[in-house]
Amino acid sequence: MLQGKVLVAQGGGPTAVINQSMVGAVLEARKFRNVSLVYGALHGVQGIVNEDFVDLTQETTHNLEMVAETPSSALGSTRDKPDLKYCRQILKVLQAHDIRYFFYIGGNDSSDTMRIVADEARQANHPIRCIHIPKTIDNDLVLNDHTPGFPSAARFVVQSFLGANLDNRSLPGVYIAVVMGRHAGFLTAASALGKKFPDDGPHMIYVPERTFRMDEYLSDVRRIYDRYGRCIIAASEGIHDETGTPIITRFAKKVEHDAHGNVQLSGSGALAQLLGDQVKEKLGINRVRGDTFGYLQRSFIGCVSDVDQREAREVGEKAVQYAMWGDTDGSVTIERTGYYSVDYKLMPLEAVAGKTRTMPDEFISDSGTDVTDAFRLYLRPLLGKAMPDAFRLRHSKVAKVLG
Amino acid sequence: MLQGKVLVAQGGGPTAVINQSMVGAVLEARKFRNVSLVYGALHGVQGIVNEDFVDLTQETTHNLEMVAETPSSALGSTRDKPDLKYCRQILKVLQAHDIRYFFYIGGNDSSDTMRIVADEARQANHPIRCIHIPKTIDNDLVLNDHTPGFPSAARFVVQSFLGANLDNRSLPGVYIAVVMGRHAGFLTAASALGKKFPDDGPHMIYVPERTFRMDEYLSDVRRIYDRYGRCIIAASEGIHDETGTPIITRFAKKVEHDAHGNVQLSGSGALAQLLGDQVKEKLGINRVRGDTFGYLQRSFIGCVSDVDQREAREVGEKAVQYAMWGDTDGSVTIERTGYYSVDYKLMPLEAVAGKTRTMPDEFISDSGTDVTDAFRLYLRPLLGKAMPDAFRLRHSKVAKVLG
Numbered sequence: 095m096l097q098g099k100v101l102v103a104q105g106g107g108p109t110a111v112i113n114q115s116m117v118g119a120v121l122e123a124r125k126f127r128n129v130s131l132v133y134g135a136l137h138g139v140q141g142i143v144n145e146d147f148v149d150l151t152q153e154t155t156h157n158l159e160m161v162a163e164t165p166s167s168a169l170g171s172t173r174d175k176p177d178l179k180y181c182r183q184i185l186k187v188l189q190a191h192d193i194r195y196f197f198y199i200g201g202n203d204s205s206d207t208m209r210i211v212a213d214e215a216r217q218a219n220h221p222i223r224c225i226h227i228p229k230t231i232d233n234d235l236v237l238n239d240h241t242p243g244f245p246s247a248a249r250f251v252v253q254s255f256l257g258a259n260l261d262n263r264s265l266p267g268v269y270i271a272v273v274m275g276r277h278a279g280f281l282t283a284a285s286a287l288g289k290k291f292p293d294d295g296p297h298m299i300y301v302p303e304r305t306f307r308m309d310e311y312l313s314d315v316r317r318i319y320d321r322y323g324r325c326i327i328a329a330s331e332g333i334h335d336e337t338g339t340p341i342i343t344r345f346a347k348k349v350e351h352d353a354h355g356n357v358q359l360s361g362s363g364a365l366a367q368l369l370g371d372q373v374k375e376k377l378g379i380n381r382v383r384g385d386t387f388g389y390l391q392r393s394f395i396g397c398v399s400d401v402d403q404r405e406a407r408e409v410g411e412k413a414v415q416y417a418m419w420g421d422t423d424g425s426v427t428i429e430r431t432g433y434y435s436v437d438y439k440l441m442p443l444e445a446v447a448g449k450t451r452t453m454p455d456e457f458i459s460d461s462g463t464d465v466t467d468a469f470r471l472y473l474r475p476l477l478g479k480a481m482p483d484a485f486r487l488r489h490s491k492v493a494k495v496l497g
Numbered sequence: 498m499l500q501g502k503v504l505v506a507q508g509g510g511p512t513a514v515i516n517q518s519m520v521g522a523v524l525e526a527r528k529f530r531n532v533s534l535v536y537g538a539l540h541g542v543q544g545i546v547n548e549d550f551v552d553l554t555q556e557t558t559h560n561l562e563m564v565a566e567t568p569s570s571a572l573g574s575t576r577d578k579p580d581l582k583y584c585r586q587i588l589k590v591l592q593a594h595d596i597r598y599f600f601y602i603g604g605n606d607s608s609d610t611m612r613i614v615a616d617e618a619r620q621a622n623h624p625i626r627c628i629h630i631p632k633t634i635d636n637d638l639v640l641n642d643h644t645p646g647f648p649s650a651a652r653f654v655v656q657s658f659l660g661a662n663l664d665n666r667s668l669p670g671v672y673i674a675v676v677m678g679r680h681a682g683f684l685t686a687a688s689a690l691g692k693k694f695p696d697d698g699p700h701m702i703y704v705p706e707r708t709f710r711m712d713e714y715l716s717d718v719r720r721i722y723d724r725y726g727r728c729i730i731a732a733s734e735g736i737h738d739e740t741g742t743p744i745i746t747r748f749a750k751k752v753e754h755d756a757h758g759n760v761q762l763s764g765s766g767a768l769a770q771l772l773g774d775q776v777k778e779k780l781g782i783n784r785v786r787g788d789t790f791g792y793l794q795r796s797f798i799g800c801v802s803d804v805d806q807r808e809a810r811e812v813g814e815k816a817v818q819y820a821m822w823g824d825t826d827g828s829v830t831i832e833r834t835g836y837y838s839v840d841y842k843l844m845p846l847e848a849v850a851g852k853t854r855t856m857p858d859e860f861i862s863d864s865g866t867d868v869t870d871a872f873r874l875y876l877r878p879l880l881g882k883a884m885p886d887a888f889r890l891r892h893s894k895v896a897k898v899l900g
Contacts, residue, residue, distance in 0.1 A: 108667045110660075133895060137667075145899055148892030160888035166663030168890050173668065190898040257513075257796035260569030264511045264540075265576065269792070362773070363766015363789055370765070385791035386766055389672070393660035396800060396885035482799035485563035487571050489551030492536060495593040496548055 095128040095418055096221055098194030102150070105138035105200035105207070106173070107231065108166035109243025110250075110398045111406035115199045115227050116169065117162035118410025120150050123195065126418055133193070138172035138200070139207060143183045147191065162407065165393045167199075175203045181210040188215075188222060195223045195417050199410070201230035201241075205425050206448040212423040223417040226425040226443060227409050231392045234278035236449040237441050239430040242409055243392070245402035245476035247274075248284035250391045252477060255288030256484050258385070259295045259326055266324035267381030268315060268373050269295070272366045274391055276332040276356070278452045279303050281391070285328035286465040287473055290484055295326025302332035303453045304462040306341050311369070312376050314463060319379060331365060331386075341365065362386070399478030405436060412438045434475035498531040498821055499624055501597030505553070506538035506545065508603030508610070509576070510634065511569035512646025513653075513801045514809035518602045518630050519572065520565035521813025523553050526598065529821055536596065541575035541603070542610060546586045550594065565810065568796045570602075578606045584613040591618075591625060598626045598820050602813070604633035604644075608828050609851040615826040626820040629828040629846060630812050634795045636683035639852045640844050642833040643683075645812055646795070648805035648879035650677075651687035653794045655880060658691030659887050661788070662698045662729055669727035670784030671718060671776050672698070675769045677794060679735040681855045682706050684794070688731035689868040690876055693887055698729025705735035706856045707865040709744050714772070715779050717866060722782060734768060734789075744768065765789070802881030808839060815841045837878035 100123040102116055116134070123132045132150045135141035148169075150158075161168045176184065184207075188196060196211070198204045205226040212224040228235050231247035251273055262269045273282040279301025286299060297318040300306055311327075318325040334340050340357050342365045366384030373382050409426045416424065424440035425447070431437045457469035503526040505519055519537070526535045535553045538544035551572075553561075564571045579587065587610075591599060599614065601607045608629040615627040631638050634650035654676055665672045676685040682704025689702060700721040703709055714730075721728040737743045743760050745768045769787030776785050812829045819827065827843035828850070834840045860872035 108664055145897040147895035149895050161890055164888045165660050167667040171667045253799045254793055257568050257798045258792055261511050261792050261796035264570040264574045362770055367765055388788035389661055389664050390657055393664035395660045396656045485567045492550035492552050494548040
């Protein structure tokens with residue numbers, strides 16, 4: 095085992111359980127005698143190049159456990175997506191601080207950073223173990239049955255649709271909710287598990303794995319509305335036309351871009367507004383409401399899956415075990431081994447890095463606007479214990495007197 | 498005691514606990530021997546004039562209990578605000594069905610309907626007890642310490658801001674969240690209880706009880722952003738300028754109206770968008786995100802205050818007891834009798850009907866953009882048990898090596 099310091103960092107969008115992974119890694123690392131100190135980098139790779147380190151060796155176990163239960167990255171995060179030069183700077187700092195174990199909790203971009211840093215370290219002949227710990231509410235990491243953070247975000251989406259459906263049933267109209275997910279529709283698809291009775295919403299689910307056609311959308315809304323007097327739609331923020339152009343770009347007047355030059359999809363209610371306006375204008379339906387779940391879905395406190403918590407903790411712990419007892423870099427992955435149980439593996443960084451997983455065809459119905467039972471079976475155990483449930487009155491109608 | 502049928506109905510925007518009141522009234526009414534049957538009206542007063550009644554005498558206690566725990570109006574609701582003619586039609590139907598006890602669960606409009614119906618019944622010499630059962634997430638009924646539905650919605654708002662603050666701390670920027678409340682700022686003010694550490698958001702809270710000035714808003718955002726590198730804003734959908742014109746009307750291009758001719762405030766992300774655009778354009782801050790809590794805040798399942806559940810149940814039960822053992826119409830109100838305990842009273846319908854309560858001055862800070870400790874004390878017990886809490890790492894900084 096290498097002798098030296100351990101560094102833990104968190105990257106990308108926060109999740110409700112990302113601190114479980116951080117605490118899992120920190121507590122496990124503190125057990126090893128070859129580890130001199132356990133550092134955390136503030137705001138991910140940005141904190142590394144700025145030498146913004148904190149010493150987590152001197153934090154109580156008790157407070158670490160409380161932080162583990164707190165959503166969002168306690169060390170701070172970053173949207174920086176390092177290039178080769180940036181990664182060389184990272185390595186320089188790791189060397190200067192005698193860091194021999196580097197754990198980065200994040201999504202595709204973070205795994206790609208780890209791949210480059212590990213390559214550079216090998217070439218520079220600096221022995222260091224680089225382990226990527228998976229995290230993303232989008233559930234879009236390859237080789238993983240699912241990723242920590244997704245189950246809790248999915249649970250929030252399910253509970254939101256359960257409530258939204260009850261609300262819409264009480265005051266009928268068209269209701270559109272926009273869910274996060276640029277390329278992968280898993281989180282939007284989760285809305286299907288908010289459906290209990292056959293006439294419950296969501297009645298249509300639009301994911302980025304399928305082409306969105308405005309005319310088909312409008313005729314679907316018309317059909318459902320005429321049937322039930324109401325209609326609930328779940329739409330991924332990343333839905334796009336046949337050329338791959340996001341719907342938000344195609345119909346909106348003004349488009350914003352994020353730090354990576356991608357079209358800004360979250361943080362505004364523009365898509366829900368647009369989809370609602372089309373229903374009002376083209377179908378003449380009056381009561382149309384749109385919500386954008388926004389940042390609530392990834393950091394909501396008090397709506398966490400216990401399965402997600404446990405697994406997020408374990409991937410952090412396993413990462414340290416792989417780093418100490420194994421002798422390779424890699425990305426920790428989740429494999430489903432039973433219904434329901436999981437085990438973890440260490441995959442080569444280049445097998446995971448920078449790749450995007452989307453929903454397999456078997457999870458999407460032929461109509462393209464619903465999920466299959468295979469998806470329902472896949473998701474159900476991830477949501478965890480004590481899922482709220484919705485009940486209806488089963489009443490007999492009273493005969494009219496006045497008529 | 499009058500001999501005949503009981504009718505229960507639900508009106509206005511749903512809440513997470515409105516079914517507790519309905520079930521409280523139904524179960525209590527089913528105990529009385531002078532009650533022949535217990536009816537529910539589908540979609541409030543609209544269901545009454547259409548004779549859309551269901552028989553709740555033949556529903557199991559068990560299922561009623563499950564429905565009580567389910568958010569949103571199980572009988573359906575309505576936005577109809579009956580005038581005199583409409584109320585006479587209501588009375589005609591009540592007479593035709595031999596209804597002698599009428600319980601309407603709702604807000605100001607519903608209490609006003611009850612006032613008119615009760616007046617008309619007296620004039621028509623039709624003995625009937627009309628009891629209004631309070632409900633509204635806006636917390637804007639006079640003579641009530643608070644109203645059922647508000648505590649659970651407030652809890653959702655608190656938990657949302659707890660999470661949003663953690664998210665914003667991890668990826669800093671300006672974050673704006675728009676909360677429901679046309680005239681009363683209670684629900685938006687609840688966001689203050691999501692604040693734990695001194696630098697936590699929300700940093701500014703804008704309620705309809707104070708005039709919103711765009712220039713002051715922008716300079717406040719500038720000040721906080723320069724200090725903390727981030728800024729979180731809670732804004733009521735009803736914020737308005739010095740003439741009372743909603744900000745959404747004043748700066749938006751297109752304005753929609755609801756069924757009552759009021760400017761449509763909910764169901765779109767327009768205000769959050771507007772407040773965010775101003776920050777980007779006038780202050781040149783790049784990362785600006787806006788969320789509108791929308792319908793989630795009033796019907797979210799699994800984030801309910803146990804205090805709210807209990808009280809909502811009791812106002813329903815008390816309503817029946819007042820109707821049976823007393824001999825007057827009225828509106829059930831909640832009075833705070835200890836810290837924390839409540840008792841219920843029956844107030845004359847005309848004392849509550851159609852009146853709007855707003856936040857008292859003692860709940861709003863001198864700055865006009867924060868709450869006072871009096872408000873924090875007021876709200877805290879209403880949120881109920883097992884409120885989630887947020888924890889931070891207490892780490893010591895590591896000295897730089899490269900510098």
